Amino acid sequence: MVLGSRGYLMKITNIRACQPPCNSPADWRTSLGQILVAIDTDAGITGYGVGGGGAAGIHIVRTVLSDLLVGRVPEPVESIWDDMYQATLPFGRKGVAMMALSGVDLALWDLRGKVAGKSVAQLLGGPIHAVMPTYTTVWDHIPTAQFGRHRAFKIHLGKMTDAADVGSFVDVMKRARDRVGPDVALMIDAWMKWDVPFTLRFAERAASLKLDWIEEPLSPDDFAGYAELVQRCPIPIAGGEHEFTAAAFAELIERRLHHIVQPDVCWCGGMTELVKIYRTAKAHGVRVCPHRGAEIWGLHALATLDPQPLAESGRPWMTWVGGQPAIVDGLIAAPSGPGFGVEIDEAVCGLAHEKNAE
Numbered sequence: 001m002v003l004g005s006r007g008y009l010m011k012i013t014n015i016r017a018c019q020p021p022c023n024s025p026a027d028w029r030t031s032l033g034q035i036l037v038a039i040d041t042d043a044g045i046t047g048y049g050v051g052g053g054g055a056a057g058i059h060i061v062r063t064v065l066s067d068l069l070v071g072r073v074p075e076p077v078e079s080i081w082d083d084m085y086q087a088t089l090p091f092g093r094k095g096v097a098m099m100a101l102s103g104v105d106l107a108l109w110d111l112r113g114k115v116a117g118k119s120v121a122q123l124l125g126g127p128i129h130a131v132m133p134t135y136t137t138v139w140d141h142i143p144t145a146q147f148g149r150h151r152a153f154k155i156h157l158g159k160m161t162d163a164a165d166v167g168s169f170v171d172v173m174k175r176a177r178d179r180v181g182p183d184v185a186l187m188i189d190a191w192m193k194w195d196v197p198f199t200l201r202f203a204e205r206a207a208s209l210k211l212d213w214i215e216e217p218l219s220p221d222d223f224a225g226y227a228e229l230v231q232r233c234p235i236p237i238a239g240g241e242h243e244f245t246a247a248a249f250a251e252l253i254e255r256r257l258h259h260i261v262q263p264d265v266c267w268c269g270g271m272t273e274l275v276k277i278y279r280t281a282k283a284h285g286v287r288v289c290p291h292r293g294a295e296i297w298g299l300h301a302l303a304t305l306d307p308q309p310l311a312e313s314g315r316p317w318m319t320w321v322g323g324q325p326a327i328v329d330g331l332i333a334a335p336s337g338p339g340f341g342v343e344i345d346e347a348v349c350g351l352a353h354e355k356n357a358e
């Protein structure tokens with residue numbers, strides 16, 4: 001698998017990273033937003049991945065992770081992941097460093113697929129879903145333009161004031177339920193702003209609305225609160241987009257702190273970790289519904305490993321990742337091309353300039 005086209009042992013020659021231009025919200029998602037990682041090899045094959053962490057993430061890729069990987073054979077990816085985790089332990093484990101590591105891991109998986117001539121879904125065992133339903137996340141209400149584009153909807157309350165009372169949130173969800181009708185899946189994202197009593201009061205008053213889940217009602221660190229909610233809340237509890245590593249997800253799953261876990265493959269440690277998370281969740285009967293699952297970096301795993309896929313629509317600002325499949329009538333399919341099947345215009349992303357400067 002690691003042999004170059006002329007039969008020699010392929011090695012990593014360069015690792016590049018940049019933060020491509022995008023129109024993300026004017027918050028941490030711009031300042032510490034998505035980074036593109038490219039891993040070049042002496043076989044002339046380049047793997048691409050997307051991680052996070054903005055300039056801080058780029059710095060980690062260009063220093064510690066590049067020092068670790070340049071000159072090395074790009075396999076086995078799982079062993080490389082362990083080495084990257086070890087090398088970033090003093091400052092890493094969670095957050096920006098793991099977001100940066102995720103981009104490198106995904107680039108290694110892209111490389112693995114391109115060398116093998118297989119899609120990532122094929123590497124994982126082959127797609128079991130030809131198409132998968134999608135949902136979209138909207139602010140406060142569901143725009144008419146979104147009807148018909150998705151099979152389910154999630155209302156994100158992150159822009160509502162912290163002082164909003166239970167009744168105002170219930171009203172928002174009642175209007176959303178009236179809009180989509182009784183048979184469409186409907187979820188709510190509280191964006192880590194509630195506490196246990198507030199969540200239980202909301203769930204009691206929203207019971208008739210048949211919500212599919214309440215997402216991140218509490219801080220990701222409030223394990224005691226989540227343990228109580230899973231026991232007492234009549235609406236399923238989801239979370240995990242702000243958790244990192246398969247080991248941390250194993251704790252969420254084994255302690256049953258969520259009904260549904262939502263790893264983000266571009267943040268949680270990449271495909272290497274997402275595969276482990278699916279495996280642990282399967283063993284414990286917990287559902288996985290990845291954050292931004294319709295984006296191409298996670299879609300291959302949903303197609304192959306997910307018994308109940310529901311792919312969250314990608315963010316509109318990642319326009320520089322070409323080759324992302326379209327959502328048609330609320331359905332999406334994983335592409336069959338080698339690796340992730342992405343097409344990156346390096347000049348648009350700013351990668352070409354970096355390469356020329358070296």
Ligand SMILES: [Mg+2]
Binds near residue numbers: 189191216241
């Ligand atoms: Mg969320």
